[in-house]
Amino acid sequence: MSDLPSFVHITEVGPREGFQFEPPSIQTKDKIRLIDALSETGVPEIECASFANRKVVPQMADALDIAAGITRRSGVVYGSMWLNAKGFLQALDSGLYTPALTFGSASDSFLARNNNTTPDQQIDRQRKLRALYSEHGLGSGPLYLFTAFGCNYEGVIPVEKALHRLSELVAVCEEAGAPPANITLCDTIGAAGPSDVRALVSAVRDRWEYPVALHLHDTRELGIANAMAGLELGVARFDASVGGLGGCPFAGHKSAAGNVATEELALLCDRLGIETGIDIPALTRAAKLAADIVGHPLTSKLALAGVFNRSPEA
Numbered sequence: 518m519s520d521l522p523s524f525v526h527i528t529e530v531g532p533r534e535g536f537q538f539e540p541p542s543i544q545t546k547d548k549i550r551l552i553d554a555l556s557e558t559g560v561p562e563i564e565c566a567s568f569a570n571r572k573v574v575p576q577m578a579d580a581l582d583i584a585a586g587i588t589r590r591s592g593v594v595y596g597s598m599w600l601n602a603k604g605f606l607q608a609l610d611s612g613l614y615t616p617a618l619t620f621g622s623a624s625d626s627f628l629a630r631n632n633n634t635t636p637d638q639q640i641d642r643q644r645k646l647r648a649l650y651s652e653h654g655l656g657s658g659p660l661y662l663f664t665a666f667g668c669n670y671e672g673v674i675p676v677e678k679a680l681h682r683l684s685e686l687v688a689v690c691e692e693a694g695a696p697p698a699n700i701t702l703c704d705t706i707g708a709a710g711p712s713d714v715r716a717l718v719s720a721v722r723d724r725w726e727y728p729v730a731l732h733l734h735d736t737r738e739l740g741i742a743n744a745m746a747g748l749e750l751g752v753a754r755f756d757a758s759v760g761g762l763g764g765c766p767f768a769g770h771k772s773a774a775g776n777v778a779t780e781e782l783a784l785l786c787d788r789l790g791i792e793t794g795i796d797i798p799a800l801t802r803a804a805k806l807a808a809d810i811v812g813h814p815l816t817s818k819l820a821l822a823g824v825f826n827r828s829p830e831a
């Protein structure tokens with residue numbers, strides 16, 4: 518356990534990844550209500566929305582309204598995501614935090630469905646995005662590898678394939694003089710187990726010195742075990758989603774439902790003596806609000822059971 522980090526940065530992605538996976542009928546005011554509630558929980562960063570083709574992701578068509586409607590609390594970073602230049606320029610206009618994101622996928626089939634590109638086109642798109650980032654004064658940013666462990670269309674992704682796709686994306690960043698701020702390995706469909714996490718994180722570390730981050734899905738109940746494997750390797754940056762909301766609509770018929778729940782990851786860290794800055798009871802209340810807004814129970818057992826009272830009154 519000696520490599521456990523002392524602090525873990527958790528980016529809350531529920532308002533983006535969660536609501537993209539729900540029907541488009543969720544009201545903008547409710548999305549804003551959840552983001553404002555999350556702002557009071559100590560999460561350091563909230564991904565509020567994405568700027569995407571509204572014909573394929575109508576759930577995110579109100580991204581600009583969300584950006585305009587939220588109450589920004591000092592000390593909280595309010596971010597967004599995009600997959601192309603058009604989305605990046607909208608994100609800039611929104612005033613949400615816009616790090617220089619680079620994206621790719623270990624599965625070529627997922628890439629075609631999610632990003633509408635072949636691997637070569639994706640590299641070309643990332644080069645152009647990087648040039649656009651430079652024009653706007655942005656340097657290094659996170660590099661995301663989707664379906665890093667497996668995919669509903671291609672099955673298991675061998676470590677070598679993930680490394681190959683990563684090396685192309687890292688080269689784009691390095692050639693632009695903007696090495697990745699981190700390499701975020703995404704288990705888009707909850708395909709991994711702890712040994713897979715250990716194998717890929719270690720292989721990436723053997724090859725590059727960039728910090729590794731994890732974006733885990735709990736689709737098959739291994740999300741927290743996978744997070745534990747990452748923590749034991751010293752991974753100190755995670756994405757997670759309040760209540761376990763979310764998934765990617767382009768990930769296949771079994772899909773990607775259920776990110777690791779932020780409050781459960783924060784609880785794991787707390788029980789390991791790792792700081793996150795998160796007020797777990799407050800986040801658990803936000804998870805209940807998220808369930809009310811979407812109108813169905815969420816996967817987080819902590820949200821269901823409530824925080825364990827260590828000193829109950831007799």
Ligand SMILES: CC(C)(COP(=O)([O-])OP(=O)([O-])OC[C@H]1O[C@@H](n2cnc3c(N)ncnc32)[C@H](O)[C@@H]1OP(=O)([O-])[O-])[C@@H](O)C(=O)NCCC(=O)NCCSC(=O)C[C@@](C)(O)CC(=O)[O-]
Binds near residue numbers: 706
């Ligand atoms: C993939 C792209 C960007 C390809 O975008 P493209 O190839 O440029 O365009 P397209 O062929 O998809 O569509 C073209 C039409 O979309 C419009 N368009 C195109 N982009 C935008 C935009 N940004 N904002 C507004 N409109 C846009 C564009 O203007 C045009 O409109 P038309 O001329 O036909 O009227 C696009 O198809 C798209 O936005 N798709 C949605 C993909 C998506 O949002 N996926 C989910 C997020 S990724 C994820 O969840 C995984 C993650 C991050 O959580 C990690 C993990 O778990 O692994």
